[in-house]
Amino acid sequence: xxxxxxxxxxxxxxxxxxxxxxxxxxxxxxxxxxxxxxxxxxxxxxxxxxxxxxxxxxxxxxxxxxxxxxxxxxxxxxxxxxxxxxxxxxxxxxx
Numbered sequence: 115x116x117x118x119x120x121x122x123x124x125x126x127x128x129x130x131x132x133x134x135x136x137x138x139x140x141x142x143x144x145x146x147x148x149x150x151x152x153x154x155x156x157x158x159x160x161x162x163x164x165x166x167x168x169x170x171x172x173x174x175x176x177x178x179x180x181x182x183x184x185x186x187x188x189x190x191x192x193x194x195x196x197x198x199x200x201x202x203x204x205x206x207x208x209x
Contacts, residue, residue, distance in 0.1 A: 120190060142165055
């Protein structure tokens with residue numbers, strides 16, 4: 115699955131990791147009328163911040179609308195989306 119990993123730093127010193135997934139990327143395309151592949155060609159700060167905000171709003175991690183939420187953000191960075199490695203179903207018994 116396509117993911118865009120972001121890290122948001124807030125003015126109060128806290129931070130949050132955000133994984134924007136298909137619903138967020140589709141919302142991005144609808145909002146900006148651009149394909150999400152625009153990140154590779156002409157990345158704008160507003161795109162990253164909006165994507166992080168939308169993901170947090172969709173997952174009920176903020177109730178703020180976009181502009182008031184932006185006022186709380188100190189910085190944002192692209193992260194690296196990493197799919198977790200599944201654990202073995204049973205531990206080796208040594209026999």
